[in-house]
Amino acid sequence: MAKQMRKSRTGAVVRTTMDRTAVVEMVWKQPHPVYGKPMRRVARFYVHDPQRQCHVGDVVRIQETRPISKTKHWRLLSVVERRQVAEVRPIELESDVSIELGTAVARSTRDGAPEDETLAGENEGT
DSSP states (O other): OOGGGOOEEEEEEEEOOSTTEEEEEEEEEEEOTTTOOEEEEEEEEEEEOTTOOOOTTOEEEEEEOSOOSSSEEEEEEEEEEOOOOOOOOOOOHHHHHHHHHHHHHHHHHHHSSOHHHHHHHHHHTO
């Protein structure tokens, strides 16, 4: 493919967890063909990043190239803008729930009898 005919795009880096590969997302709005309401369109590109210069949130310029792997057909040209993105960790629900259940079980065994039995005993006397 001639260098003049290669496509180039600008997008934001959304993932860099793979080795020497970044996922760049390009977002644009396009009107619906019948109703005219703007629809959000997304294209994701797997980009070859040999020096690992991309970070999540960066705006980068990429260019089409020969196939580097099964899904990677783009290479990084330059980082247009660096952006800081807060790193968010997923909540570990299983450990939080087990800790809460452990404290609830400890309270009920410490009191001697579960709450259901004490309520049942009080209702029988009346």
